Amino acid sequence: MRYAKQVKPSAIEISKTISTFVKESCEIELERYVESPRLGLRGYVDALAICDKEAIPIEVKLTTSPEALKRYSLHHIVQLVAYAIAVEDTVRKPVYRAVVVSLEPPTAFQIVLSPALREHVYRAAKELHRMIEQESFPSPTAKKRKCSACFYRKMCPR
Numbered sequence: 688m689r690y691a692k693q694v695k696p697s698a699i700e701i702s703k704t705i706s707t708f709v710k711e712s713c714e715i716e717l718e719r720y721v722e723s724p725r726l727g728l729r730g731y732v733d734a735l736a737i738c739d740k741e742a743i744p745i746e747v748k749l750t751t752s753p754e755a756l757k758r759y760s761l762h763h764i765v766q767l768v769a770y771a772i773a774v775e776d777t778v779r780k781p782v783y784r785a786v787v788v789s790l791e792p793p794t795a796f797q798i799v800l801s802p803a804l805r806e807h808v809y810r811a812a813k814e815l816h817r818m819i820e821q822e823s824f825p826s827p828t829a830k831k832r833k834c835s836a837c838f839y840r841k842m843c844p845r
Contacts, residue, residue: 700793701717701734707795714737719735721744721777722776723769726769732744732745732770734747737780738780741780742775743782743784743785744767744771746767746785746787748763765808767785768804772808783800786798
């Protein structure tokens, strides 16, 4: 099995793939460190397009589609919106959208950052910090196939 992190696209490849959504020329930074005091989170976004009037976080997936992302991977959308807020805090440019790049086949699609998505991420971050402070575990997933990759699998009451 291959993972997206093992297939490192270049800045040029990412620029070509996102050109459908980004018409202006932007500087592409790979694996950009970002942090958000508002969320209390930090991390590395796969790529970041820094344009004149906006910044665009880019998440690289080995294979996905807009339908699959919406149906199966809400956590990826939440992660990308959290990166978007952290990008705003780090580079001091507005983020209106984020782009997901699928490597196989090479396609891309954008996610518009709505106020509802942002609010969902603020609530999720607040809940995460509450769980850490109280040393509590997240609720078990309903999808047992995810258990094999879960950090809590050895401690889970399931």
